[in-house]
Every structure is written in structure tokens, then in C-alpha cells.
Amino acid sequence: MPEPWTPDSWKTKDVSQQVTYPDPAVLAQVQAEIARLPPLVTSWEVEALRERLARAAAGEAFLLQGGDCAESFDDCAPDTIATNFKILLQMSLLLVHGTRTPVIRVGRIAGQYAKPRSSATEERDGVTLPSYRGDIVNRSPFTAQARTPDPTLLLRGYERSALTLNFVRALADGGFADLHHPENWDLSFAKDSPHHDEYRRIAESIKDAIAFMEAVTGTQSLPLRRVDLYTSHEALSLEYEQAQTRQVPRRTGWYDLATHMPWIGMRTADPAGAHVEYCRGIRNPIGVKVGPGMSDEQLTAVMERIDPEREPGRLTLIHRLGADRVEAELPRLIEAVRRNGRTVLWCADPMHGNTETTASGIKTRRFDRILSELQQAFDVHAGLGSHLGGVHFELTGENVTECIGGAGGIEEGDLHLHYRSKVDPRLNYQQALEMALLITRRLRRTSAGRAE
Numbered sequence: 001m002p003e004p005w006t007p008d009s010w011k012t013k014d015v016s017q018q019v020t021y022p023d024p025a026v027l028a029q030v031q032a033e034i035a036r037l038p039p040l041v042t043s044w045e046v047e048a049l050r051e052r053l054a055r056a057a058a059g060e061a062f063l064l065q066g067g068d069c070a071e072s073f074d075d076c077a078p079d080t081i082a083t084n085f086k087i088l089l090q091m092s093l094l095l096v097h098g099t100r101t102p103v104i105r106v107g108r109i110a111g112q113y114a115k116p117r118s119s120a121t122e123e124r125d126g127v128t129l130p131s132y133r134g135d136i137v138n139r140s141p142f143t144a145q146a147r148t149p150d151p152t153l154l155l156r157g158y159e160r161s162a163l164t165l166n167f168v169r170a171l172a173d174g175g176f177a178d179l180h181h182p183e184n185w186d187l188s189f190a191k192d193s194p195h196h197d198e199y200r201r202i203a204e205s206i207k208d209a210i211a212f213m214e215a216v217t218g219t220q221s222l223p224l225r226r227v228d229l230y231t232s233h234e235a236l237s238l239e240y241e242q243a244q245t246r247q248v249p250r251r252t253g254w255y256d257l258a259t260h261m262p263w264i265g266m267r268t269a270d271p272a273g274a275h276v277e278y279c280r281g282i283r284n285p286i287g288v289k290v291g292p293g294m295s296d297e298q299l300t301a302v303m304e305r306i307d308p309e310r311e312p313g314r315l316t317l318i319h320r321l322g323a324d325r326v327e328a329e330l331p332r333l334i335e336a337v338r339r340n341g342r343t344v345l346w347c348a349d350p351m352h353g354n355t356e357t358t359a360s361g362i363k364t365r366r367f368d369r370i371l372s373e374l375q376q377a378f379d380v381h382a383g384l385g386s387h388l389g390g391v392h393f394e395l396t397g398e399n400v401t402e403c404i405g406g407a408g409g410i411e412e413g414d415l416h417l418h419y420r421s422k423v424d425p426r427l428n429y430q431q432a433l434e435m436a437l438l439i440t441r442r443l444r445r446t447s448a449g450r451a452e
């Protein structure tokens with residue numbers, strides 16, 4: 001018999017990255033208030049995503065997951081939300097073109113507010129304070145007051161998520177996402193990219209395909225006027241997730257209705273720990289980050305715990321091994337899953353294993369290494385008869401200078417120009433689109449290979 005699960009049974013386990021709130025009574029009040037408010041997503045959306053992910057695991061769809069490393073309350077603004085949505089949409093169209101399969105768009109959005117930290121405290125000039133853990137936990141200025149965990153931020157985070165999602169849903173449903181006008185999309189990519197012509201050709205060919213289909217059917221295709229965008233975030237603050245965990249009429253089980261697809265971060269993927277305990281009891285599709293330190297036994301134990309029924313679409317393994325280690329580490333992980341007799345959705349996160357700090361102390365990532373990890377990941381999966389069915393990026397639609405390289409030629413000395421991330425460096429608009437284009441080329445080659 002499996003142990004009984006409740007939305008708060010995680011509290012009986014070891015909680016890594018735990019936040020200590022100074023006043024538990026205020027925390028309980030805030031959680032009760034969040035629980036009374038409407039859900040952010042619905043159970044049928046969660047079920048639909050899970051079915052689509054099952055198709056991706058079977059090679060019939062492709063997952064594109066991306067967005068900010070950490071959303072910030074200040075960036076809950078129309079331009080930021082719209083540009084982040086736009087870049088995901090444009091990347092997804094390139095990928096549709098390359099894979100000839102449906103692309104499932106999942107944003108790191110509307111709740112990506114809690115961050116795991118390697119150290120619980122930060123020291124500056126002899127002063128030690130709690131680390132910044134994301135806007136939903138505390139604030140980033142280096143003062144004792146800002147760094148003290150504040151439970152009312154959970155409520156602020158829930159509200160910001162609702163505002164973000166409200167706008168995203170409207171954008172997804174209206175003229176903004178209308179595929180009849182792909183020419184609207186290449187604004188800033190247009191001028192200076194060497195890939196511009198290729199991108200424009202693809203946009204033109206999408207437009208032609210739509211026109212052709214509509215001419216044949218004699219109708220304007222309504223589904224092309226809207227797109228889906230699902231939400232995801234790291235299920236790190238279990239106080240937050242628990243408060244939105246519900247049962248719904250006419251369905252069995254519990255749903256985390258704070259997001260469609262929560263994931264378990266690398267630092268909290270202990271099979272006996274609180275985060276795995278929480279996620280095992282909810283019906284949502286679950287992502288698990290898999291880093292180079294994950295042993296085969298640990299991976300197998302996590303899979304058994306989260307997906308004992310082996311339901312297609314339930315589990316997405318997001319490997320983030322680093323360009324230097326992916327070739328050595330990935331095969332054993334693929335074999336471990338195979339030995340366990342499972343089909344999972346494999347997704348590559350080429351960002352988190354490739355973070356470095358420059359001599360002047362700026363956290364960055366190199367475009368070439370990100371691309372290299374991805375290419376190696378595609379090769380390793382293909383070589384073992386496995387299937388890489390998704391990619392996971394930290395990116396923004398804005399023209400930041402956080403990662404080095406790409407056709408725009410951002411150099412180390414440029415990083416300070418528009419560095420905005422409070423945590424990890426993100427691909428900017430041009431770098432993200434270029435990355436999608438290069439993956440697309442690669443996928444076209446693979447599918448041509450398969451067809452031969």
C-alpha cells in the first residue's frame with residue numbers, strides 16, 4: 001500500500017531550500033486567503049496538456065518550454081509579457097516548420113517567482129543576510145528588512161500570476177497570435193541578423209501554406225487565429241502550491257491549479273524529500289530536472305514515486321548536464337529509464353549546465369555552448385534509439401545582454417549594457433530566435449534522415 005497523501009503531507013519530509021517565516025500565523029492566513037480565491041488554471045487544461053505531452057513522448061509533438069529564469073513583480077507589465085509571449089510564438093513556428101509536428105508551448109510564466117539558492121545566506125562587506133529567493137519569498141535589496149521572508153508576498157505572487165495569465169490568455173486568443181500575419185513578427189530580427197532571409201522565407205512559406213489551405217477549403221480557418229500557451233514554474237514554494245491544490249467536481253484526484261506544469265528543480269529532486277512527496281499526489285504533468293549529480297538509482301526512485309502508474313505524459317525529464325558532460329552522462333540516464341521499462345518525455349535544458357562567471361564577476365552563458373549541448377543531446381538520443389522531444393530555455397523577448405555570442409555578436413565587454421536578470425542570464429530576442437532556427441535546421445535534417 002502506498003503511504004497516504006494529502007496536500008500537506010510534504011511537511012512530514014525533509015524540505016530542502018526551506019524558507020523560515022517569522023510569523024507562522026500570518027503564513028496560515030495568507031494560505032487560507034489564496035485557497036479561497038479562484039484557481040489560475042483549470043483541471044481540463046491540465047489534462048489536455050498531459051495528453052499533449054504524452055504525444056510528444058511518442059514523437060508526435062515537440063515541447064518548447066521557456067521564459068524568465070525568475071519573473072519579477074516589477075516586470076509584470078504589458079510589454080514584457082507581450083514580448084515574452086511573442087518570442088515563444090515565433091520560436092514555436094520555426095519548430096513546427098522544422099519538425100512538421102505540433103509544438104506545445106509552455107511558458108516559464110505566471111508563477112516563476114521562487115528560486116533555489118546554493119547558499120542560504122549572502123555576505124557583503126562583513127554583513128550576512130538571507131539570500132534572495134525570488135519575489136514570492138523576499139526582496140532583492142541587500143537590507144535585513146527586504147531579505148526577511150514575508151508570507152504576504154505569496155499572495156502578491158498569486159495576484160501577479162493572475163494578472164499575467166489574464167493578459168496572456170487575451171493575447172493568445174486575439175489578433176496578436178493570428179497566424180495570418182506572420183510578417184508582423186519579424187520586427188527587430190529584421191535588420192541586422194544574417195539569418196534574416198531564412199527566417200523571412202519560413203514566415204512566407206507559413207503564410208503560403210495557410211493561404212493554400214484556406215483556398216482549398218474555402219474558409220478562413222478560425223483555429224489559426226488563436227494559439228495555446230500553457231504555464232509552468234518550479235514547484236519550490238510548497239506553501240504556495242499547497243494553497244492552490246484542489247479537488248474538482250466530476251474528476252478524481254487533486255490538482256495543483258496554480259500552474260499547468262510544475263517542475264521539480266535539480267536541488268529538490270530527492271526521492272524521499274518534500275518536493276517529490278508533494279508532486280506525487282497531484283494530477284498535473286510533472287517535470288523533473290536531471291543534473292549530472294543524479295544517480296541512476298535516484299532517478300529510478302523519483303520516477304517510481306511520481307509515476308507509479310506509468311501514465312504517458314505524466315513525467316517529463318529535463319536534463320541539464322552541461323556541454324562538457326552531456327555526452328558522458330546522458331547515455332546512462334537513458335539506459336536507466338529504459339531498464340525501468342518506461343517511456344518518458346525527454347527534454348533538454350541547455351542553459352543550467354553552462355553557467356559561468358566572468359573575471360569581472362558577471363554570471364553569463366555562451367551561445368555556442370548552449371547550442372553545443374543541444375546538438376550533442378540530439379545526437380546521443382538518436383544514437384541510442386531514444387527521442388529528444390523537447391527543449392527548455394531561459395529567454396526573454398527583450399534585447400538584454402546577458403548571454404555571450406550569437407549572430408548579434410554580444411561580447412563579454414557588452415554584458416553590462418543591458419543586464420537585467422536578477423538570477424540567471426537569459427537568451428535575448430535575437431539569440432532565442434537564432435537558437436530556434438538552428439534547432440529547426442537540425443530537426444529538418446533528422447526528419448529527412450528518417451524519411452529516407
Ligand code: PEP
Pocket residue numbers: 069116264265266267289290320352
Ligand atoms: C531553473 O530552471 O531556473 C533552475 C534553477 O534549474 P535547475 O533546478 O535545473 O538548476
Ligand code: CO
Pocket residue numbers: 069070352394423424
Ligand atoms: Co535559472
